[in-house]
Amino acid sequence: MSSVLSVDNLVIRYRGGLFSPRPKPAVNGASFQLAKGETLGIVGESGSGKTSLLRAILRLLPVESGAIELEGRDWLALKGDALRRARQKIGVVSQNPFLSLSPRLTIAEILAEPMLAAGGPQSPAMREKITGLLSDCGLPADFLDRRARELSGGQAQRVAIARALALEPSLLILDEPTSALDVSVQAQILNLLSDLKESRALSMVFVTHNLKVVAHISDTLLVMRRGDVIEFGRTEDVTRAPAEDYTRELLSFGRKAVAGA
Amino acid sequence: MKKLVHRLGIPGSIALAIVTLFVLVAILAPWIAPYPLQGAGAPNVIAKLQPPSASYWLGTDHLGRDILSRIIYGTRVSLTNGLLIVAFSLLIGLPVGLAAGYFGGWIDEALMRGTDVFLAFPALLLAVLMAAALGPGFLNSIIAVAVTWWPWYARLARAEVLVLRGQPYVEAARLSGVSHPRIIIRHILPATGRPLTVQAALDVGPALLTAAALSFLGLGILPPTADWGQMVDAGRKFFPARWWYSAMPGMTIFIIALAFSVLGDALRDRKGGASRASA
Amino acid sequence: MPLLEIKNLSVSIPTPDGDVHAVRAVSLDIERGEIHGVIGESGCGKTMTGMAALGLVPKGARIQADRFHFDGEDLRENAVRLRGRRIGLISQDPAAALNPVLSIASQMDDVIRAHRDMPRRARRAEAAGLLAATGLPDPERVLRSYPHQLSGGMQQRVVIAQALATGADFLIADEPTTALDVSVGAQVLALLRKLVAERGLTVLMITHDMDVIAEACDRATVLYAGRSIETGPVDDVLQRPGHPYTRALLAALPDAAPHAARLSAIEGSIPAPRSTIAGCAFAPRCPQAMPVCAAEPPPERGNDGRRWLCHLPEGTR
Numbered sequence: 001m002s003s004v005l006s007v008d009n010l011v012i013r014y015r016g017g018l019f020s021p022r023p024k025p026a027v028n029g030a031s032f033q034l035a036k037g038e039t040l041g042i043v044g045e046s047g048s049g050k051t052s053l054l055r056a057i058l059r060l061l062p063v064e065s066g067a068i069e070l071e072g073r074d075w076l077a078l079k080g081d082a083l084r085r086a087r088q089k090i091g092v093v094s095q096n097p098f099l100s101l102s103p104r105l106t107i108a109e110i111l112a113e114p115m116l117a118a119g120g121p122q123s124p125a126m127r128e129k130i131t132g133l134l135s136d137c138g139l140p141a142d143f144l145d146r147r148a149r150e151l152s153g154g155q156a157q158r159v160a161i162a163r164a165l166a167l168e169p170s171l172l173i174l175d176e177p178t179s180a181l182d183v184s185v186q187a188q189i190l191n192l193l194s195d196l197k198e199s200r201a202l203s204m205v206f207v208t209h210n211l212k213v214v215a216h217i218s219d220t221l222l223v224m225r226r227g228d229v230i231e232f233g234r235t236e237d238v239t240r241a242p243a244e245d246y247t248r249e250l251l252s253f254g255r256k257a258v259a260g261a
Numbered sequence: 262m263k264k265l266v267h268r269l270g271i272p273g274s275i276a277l278a279i280v281t282l283f284v285l286v287a288i289l290a291p292w293i294a295p296y297p298l299q300g301a302g303a304p305n306v307i308a309k310l311q312p313p314s315a316s317y318w319l320g321t322d323h324l325g326r327d328i329l330s331r332i333i334y335g336t337r338v339s340l341t342n343g344l345l346i347v348a349f350s351l352l353i354g355l356p357v358g359l360a361a362g363y364f365g366g367w368i369d370e371a372l373m374r375g376t377d378v379f380l381a382f383p384a385l386l387l388a389v390l391m392a393a394a395l396g397p398g399f400l401n402s403i404i405a406v407a408v409t410w411w412p413w414y415a416r417l418a419r420a421e422v423l424v425l426r427g428q429p430y431v432e433a434a435r436l437s438g439v440s441h442p443r444i445i446i447r448h449i450l451p452a453t454g455r456p457l458t459v460q461a462a463l464d465v466g467p468a469l470l471t472a473a474a475l476s477f478l479g480l481g482i483l484p485p486t487a488d489w490g491q492m493v494d495a496g497r498k499f500f501p502a503r504w505w506y507s508a509m510p511g512m513t514i515f516i517i518a519l520a521f522s523v524l525g526d527a528l529r530d531r532k533g534g535a536s537r538a539s540a
Numbered sequence: 541m542p543l544l545e546i547k548n549l550s551v552s553i554p555t556p557d558g559d560v561h562a563v564r565a566v567s568l569d570i571e572r573g574e575i576h577g578v579i580g581e582s583g584c585g586k587t588m589t590g591m592a593a594l595g596l597v598p599k600g601a602r603i604q605a606d607r608f609h610f611d612g613e614d615l616r617e618n619a620v621r622l623r624g625r626r627i628g629l630i631s632q633d634p635a636a637a638l639n640p641v642l643s644i645a646s647q648m649d650d651v652i653r654a655h656r657d658m659p660r661r662a663r664r665a666e667a668a669g670l671l672a673a674t675g676l677p678d679p680e681r682v683l684r685s686y687p688h689q690l691s692g693g694m695q696q697r698v699v700i701a702q703a704l705a706t707g708a709d710f711l712i713a714d715e716p717t718t719a720l721d722v723s724v725g726a727q728v729l730a731l732l733r734k735l736v737a738e739r740g741l742t743v744l745m746i747t748h749d750m751d752v753i754a755e756a757c758d759r760a761t762v763l764y765a766g767r768s769i770e771t772g773p774v775d776d777v778l779q780r781p782g783h784p785y786t787r788a789l790l791a792a793l794p795d796a797a798p799h800a801a802r803l804s805a806i807e808g809s810i811p812a813p814r815s816t817i818a819g820c821a822f823a824p825r826c827p828q829a830m831p832v833c834a835a836e837p838p839p840e841r842g843n844d845g846r847r848w849l850c851h852l853p854e855g856t857r
Contacts, residue, residue: 058436060432084440085438087436087437087438088437091437092433092437094429094432094433099429099430100429100432100433101430101433102430102434102447102448103430104448104451104452113434113437113439113447114437114438116439117434117437117438117439117443118438163433163437164437166437167437167438
């Protein structure tokens with residue numbers, strides 16, 4: 001199986017002040033691979049380094065050492081316009097859809113934006129493609145001319161997912177995509193992601209603080225704590241026999257809620 | 262109408278009415294001025310320095326011209342002055358601020374240090390220097406004031422952009438490969454619009470005031486074109502005996518500057534219309 | 541007699557577009573010494589119920605109830621007096637509840653001074669003692685700190701210590717762990733349990749998180765569209781839910797389904813907050829709805845302390 005994303009011994013360190021001692025790395029030698037069509041769950045609490053890792057993969061943060069390969073290419077070597085174009089191979093969905101969707105644009109304009117950026121001409125065919133995307137994400141075409149503030153949280157997150165898929169990315173990165181949503185809406189979004197994974201053979205990186213949410217959907221699981229990767233393996237193995245007490249603690253929180261349902 | 266009053270408040274609505282009135286006066290000057298020819302500069306020596314009366318409501322100047330007509334014609338000059346100064350300043354300051362805030366790094370450093378140079382001089386002194394160097398005249402006085410004005414817009418625009426640049430929706434656009442110019446035009450510029458229009462509205466008053474000051478110092482509009490600042494200056498020689506000569510245009514400057522200032526405040530505080538995402 | 545007794549509470553807020561029914565009919569009995577969870581999704585009225593008990597409803601809001609009593613006193617008249625004396629609030633964001641420019645010592649001192657007549661030195665010792673009671677190591681160092689020098693979990697402990705300092709015996713905790721990491725949140729919940737056991741506190745826990753209910757509460761009440769639709773001991777509510785909505789909510793949890801299987805999401809959306817509801821509020825989304833559900837208010841099922849509102853006869857699923 002070929003890997004979509006491969007990270008090798010990645011170290012990220014923020015600059016300290018002029019006279020302060022060199023800070024501990026935010027990510028301390030992370031290594032993992034993501035196979036095509038699979039989902040990797042990255043779990044960690046605040047300060048674990050999961051956000052730094054994510055931002056480094058998106059090239060929003062410089063890395064100190066290590067390597068990242070995307071579809072076999074040296075991802076850290078890309079610069080300028082080449083980087084801008086290559087980034088279109090990655091779709092991103094963030095936590096709060098109301099912040100990540102421009103308040104001034106209609107849904108149609110928001111979905112057209114990546115396509116226009118990739119050089120697609122404004123055409124009836126594009127409108128058709130946008131409608132298709134939206135319906136793949138479970139929204140009818142009459143949402144096209146609305147604005148984000150007229151939508152519910154779940155609907156807005158569907159739009160954000162549709163936008164992330166607009167350029168048919170080889171990798172979809174989800175940063176706490178359900179943390180701002182109610183439980184019943186979270187279930188809808190998780191179902192949508194499973195469907196998309198199947199129908200489009202999507203590879204996904206799902207970052208969250210909630211181990212139980214991601215354990216449901218991921219094939220492999222990576223647990224981070226204070227910059228270190230403390231657990232990495234197949235989801236079944238990690239959830240059945242966690243190597244660390246910390247992971248066990250995250251899994252057991254509120255366990256009673258599951259039993260009877 | 263009622264909605265407008267609700268959104269701007271009562272003082273703001275009055276200020277808006279005054280500003281609108283002045284704009285109308287400026288446009289309709291030749292038709293509403295009692296003595297259009299004198300307004301445009303023709304002397305009328307038989308009626309020199311007359312106090313306010315039924316035929317000359319605000320009195321006459323040292324060439325016998327009706328002061329009301331002169332003020333009405335001066336409205337054209339003053340408003341254009343104020344608006345053009347603000348427009349020129351926006352034209353320079355906005356792109357500088359956008360570029361500095363959006364790209365950051367050495368571009369930001371270079372642009373902002375350049376801006377600081379202009380801010381280091383007292384504004385009026387710099388304007389006087391510029392006007393003296395360029396020579397008097399309508400366009401020159403506008404350029405002279407705009408040179409001291411644009412750094413404020415550059416700073417304001419930069420501050421707004423710094424906030425916007427970190428917004429997830431701007432980052433999302435960047436990650437989906439949207440080019441920098443397009444991000445600036447589609448996402449950054451529209452959102453900086455509101456604070457900058459407020460600032461611009463607030464500034465028309467002071468801008469027109471500074472232009473009037475330049476005219477007062479003989480560095481602005483040249484006679485015979487009517488200009489409030491220049492009228493106040495000309496009337497100074499006859500003050501206080503012929504007080505109306507300076508006082509009438511002076512009052513006018515006061516009223517319009519105050520109206521713009523109140524209107525700007527009202528625009529800043531206006532109710533409703535705020536987008537949800539800015540919360 | 542329950543410590544907090546709410547029967548048919550409604551809170552409506554007049555707006556130019558009609559009344560918003562934030563709370564429609566909530567009934568809640570909270571016994572002394574229990575942690576009672578109130579759970580529901582956004583817009584269900586759980587926070588407004590808590591705010592009504594604190595007398596913190598928006599200006600112009602109308603509160604109606606058959607009974608709305610705390611320890612025998614009518615909350616409609618006495619909420620403001622009881623707040624900060626017997627009833628304390630622990631909010632979601634501890635950073636916002638603390639003043640960033642004052643040291644913890646002076647903020648603790650303000651509260652203690654307002655409630656107890658003590659010399660300065662004794663107040664300081666009292667503050668240190670309360671901080672120690674919330675499980676903060678090295679209370680003296682915490683007293684010298686400013687809020688930004690403390691982690692979120694430590695800040696939340698300081699807020700709890702402040703509530704204890706007022707002498708409150710009833711705490712309303714509104715999503716107290718939502719802003720915290722899971723492991724830190726678990727510690728804060730454990731602390732609340734300990735305080736309930738040791739000091740006889742009573743806690744109303746407002747949350748959207750089933751895990752928090754399971755972890756910390758003795759009894760729970762489920763809210764939907766401003767109504768309490770089910771109440772009972774936590775084990776019963778979570779493992780033998782009576783109301784179809786409670787069942788659906790539990791089934792929507794990702795750990796309820798086998799790995800990678802589809803989750804059972806709830807179709808449709810909650811009723812608009814300005815609408816009037818004739819029958820059961822959940823009827824339009826309920827998989828087991830019958831014609832009667834939309835027309836008539838559902839009857840009460842179950843028995844003492846274990847009740848739910850549903851037209852379906854007991855025992856049917």
